[in-house]
Amino acid sequence: SEVVLSVRDISRVYSTKDPTKLFGKQHVHAVRGVSFDVHKGDSLGIVGESGCGKSSLSRLLSLLELPNTGQILFKGKDIARLNARGQLDLRKRFQLLLQDPFNAIPPHFTIGRTIAEPLRIHGMAGSAIRPKVEQVMQEIGLSLDLHDKLPVGLSAGQRQRVNIARAMVLDPELLILDETLSALDQVEQTKLLALFEKLQRERGITLLYISHDLGMVRRVCNRVAVMYLGRVVELSDNQTTFFNPGHPYTRALLSAVPSIEARPYDPEKYLLEGEPPNPINIPPGCSFRTRCPFAIEKCATIDPVLTPRAGEAFAACHLAKIVEAA
Numbered sequence: 292s293e294v295v296l297s298v299r300d301i302s303r304v305y306s307t308k309d310p311t312k313l314f315g316k317q318h319v320h321a322v323r324g325v326s327f328d329v330h331k332g333d334s335l336g337i338v339g340e341s342g343c344g345k346s347s348l349s350r351l352l353s354l355l356e357l358p359n360t361g362q363i364l365f366k367g368k369d370i371a372r373l374n375a376r377g378q379l380d381l382r383k384r385f386q387l388l389l390q391d392p393f394n395a396i397p398p399h400f401t402i403g404r405t406i407a408e409p410l411r412i413h414g415m416a417g418s419a420i421r422p423k424v425e426q427v428m429q430e431i432g433l434s435l436d437l438h439d440k441l442p443v444g445l446s447a448g449q450r451q452r453v454n455i456a457r458a459m460v461l462d463p464e465l466l467i468l469d470e471t472l473s474a475l476d477q478v479e480q481t482k483l484l485a486l487f488e489k490l491q492r493e494r495g496i497t498l499l500y501i502s503h504d505l506g507m508v509r510r511v512c513n514r515v516a517v518m519y520l521g522r523v524v525e526l527s528d529n530q531t532t533f534f535n536p537g538h539p540y541t542r543a544l545l546s547a548v549p550s551i552e553a554r555p556y557d558p559e560k561y562l563l564e565g566e567p568p569n570p571i572n573i574p575p576g577c578s579f580r581t582r583c584p585f586a587i588e589k590c591a592t593i594d595p596v597l598t599p600r601a602g603e604a605f606a607a608c609h610l611a612k613i614v615e616a617a
């Protein structure tokens with residue numbers, strides 16, 4: 292199907308002051324040469340430990356920041372080359388949903404006004420606003436009684452629904468969920484996942500799930516990108532990611548997920564120890580080398596690139612094997 296978003300070799304560096312003041316400015320290499328395509332209707336999971344660059348990537352994909360190098364193409368158009376009007380229009384179509392909507396919902400606005408706010412910002416005529424807000428509230432499962440109420444007393448799940456309604460009112464094509472459901476209990480998570488599935492089915496929207504929750508990603512995503520130290524080290528379909536991953540880091544992450552029963556490898560051999568290196572000081576060669584039990588000599592000097600293992604499965608490891616046909 293159609294490629295909605297094409298990420299081409301993007302990198303993002305942040306400068307920070309060295310707290311010890313010994314070194315002056317330091318450069319945090321948060322995203323390093325990431326490339327992938329997102330197809331219409333995809334649900335792509337982006338996973339990895341905290342600090343792997345997931346949230347930096349989500350800020351780039353939601354157009355809050357531009358990459359230092361590389362390109363992000365929306366339906367073939369380079370977003371960095373759009374004029375102000377084009378960028379504003381695109382922001383409507385890419386909506387970011389964060390984990391904690393508590394701070395994002397103004398306590399002194401009615402819920403209806405909060406959901407309507409983006410429509411006002413984007414210049415919708417006053418008389419068209421209320422019907423649109425009500426339509427979206429119904430679609431998201433918010434009672435219309437809430438329209439004129441203040442958000443005080445709403446549950447965490449209802450607040451997240453207000454947040455989702457506020458995003459959906461702009462008819463986005465892409466929703467970027469950055470740990471959006473992490474603070475909710477299992478029951479609420481399940482309900483909202485069903486809601487996202489419905490939005491995908493009925494509106495054809497594309498979803499990016501940025502999450503540390505591999506069990507959830509396994510349930511809902513058709514493709515998965517695994518990030519380590521700013522790189523995508525594995526990019527595969529759901530089945531390959533969870534049952535026959537090619538990268539030792541993916542195997543290590545999955546070894547910690549008890550609900551995955553069948554694995555073609557011994558999870559005991561892939562336990563994750565230690566911490567990732569500091570993104571200020573990226574070691575040469577494979578960035579997973581310092582924690583990889585299988586490192587060979589060339590891993591210290593040659594940084595492996597994402598290489599196809601099968602049709603939809605890629606891994607960046609010198610030892611990744613071609614996937615055997617089942």
Ligand code: SF4
Nearest residue numbers: 577580583590608609
């Ligand atoms: Fe381990 Fe080498 Fe593969 Fe990196 S390239 S994951 S160090 S075996």
Ligand code: MG
Nearest residue numbers: 341342345346
């Ligand atoms: Mg994060």
